[in-house]
Amino acid sequence: LSLEERLARYVVEGSKDGLIEDLAAALQKYAPLDIINGPLMAGMDEVGRLFNDNQLIVAEVLQSAEVMKASVAFLEPHMDKEDTNTKGKIMLATVKGDVHDIGKNLVEIILSNNGYQVVNLGIKVPPEVLIEATRREKPDMIGLSGLLVKSAQQMVITAQDLKEANIDLPIMVGGAALTRKFTETRISPEYDGVVLYAKDAMNGLELANRLMN
Ligand code: B1M
DSSP, rough: OOOOHHHHHHHTTTOTTTHHHHHHHHHHHHHHHHHHHIIHHHHHHHHHHHHHHTSOOOOOOOOHHHHHHHHHHHHHSSOOOSSSSSSEEEEEEETOOOOOOHHHHHHHHHHHTEEEEEEEEOOBBOOOHHHHHHHHHOEEEEEEEOSSSHHHHHHHHHHHHHHHTTOOOEEEEEEEOOOHHHIIIIIIGGGGSEEEEEHHHHHHHHHHHHHHO
16 A cells, blocks of 8 residues: 555554554655645545445544544644744634534644634533633634534524624634535524634635734
8 A cells, every 4th residue: 555545544444553654754745734634534534434334333433533633643743833823812612512623623733833822612512601711712713613414503503692692703614514605694694793614724724814814
C-alpha cells in the first residue's frame, strides 16, 4: 500500500500500529492540514460508508475516531501559527443531542492557530447553556457544529432560543448534515443576526476573517 492508502487504512481499521511513523513520513511531503483533509478524511468517509452499511459497529467507529484524534494531536504542533490571539473571540459548541466533536475540534485548532481566542463548550450543548456562556464570555461570534440530521433541526431551535434571549451575534454553522441552502432558508429566517455556513474548517477561518475585518 502507498503511504496515503496506509494513512486512510489506520482510520478505517481503527489501528494505531505504525500510525505515528507514517504521519511523520507524510509530513515530509504534505502540509498537516492536507494530510487531515486528504487521506485521513478519505478513511473517515469510508468508515461512514461502512457504518451506514452495517459493516461496522459503534465501538469500531469509536476506534476510528480515536485514530483521527491521535493523528490531529500529532499533526497540530506542525501547523502554521500566528502569535497573536487578538483577532476576536469565538465560542464553539456541538449542539444538543450530538456527540460528534472531531470537526468542531479541528475548527478550534485552525481558529486558535490563526489569531482567535476560542472558548470550546464541548458536545451536547443545550441552548440555555449556550446563552448563559454567551453572556459570561461575550464572544464576537458563536460557532455551532452538528453531524446528525436532527442536529440541523436543533440549530434552528438554538437560533430561535438565542433570538429570544436578545442575542444577535454572528453565528457560524457547520457539519455533515447541514447545507448552505438549509442555513439560508431554515436557520437565517429564525434569527436576527448574520448566519454563515462553513463547509469545512478552513472555510470557517475565511468566514471569521471576513466578519472580523
Ligand atoms: Co456518528 N454518525 N453516530 N459517530 N459518525 C455519522 C455522522 C453518520 C453520517 C454515519 C453514517 O451513518 N453514515 C451518521 C449520521 C446519520 C444522520 O443523522 N443522517 C452517524 C450516526 C447515525 C451516529 C449514531 C446515532 C450511531 C449510533 O449510536 N447508532 C451516534 C450518534 C450519537 C449522538 O451524537 N447522539 C454516532 C456516534 C459516533 C461515534 C461516537 C462513534 C463517532 C464520533 C466520535 C467523536 O466525534 N468524538 C462517530 C463518527 C466518527 C462518525 C463519522 C464516521 C465520522 C465523523 C467525523 O469525525 N468526521 C460520521 C460519518 C461521516 O461524517 N462520514 C458519522 C471527520 C470530521 C473532521 O469531519 O465532523 O464533518 P466533520 O467536520 C468537517 C466539516 O463538517 C466542518 O469542518 C470539518 C472539517 O474541516 N465542520 C465545521 C464541522 N463542524 C463545523 C463547525 C464550523 C465550521 C465547520 O463552525 C462552527
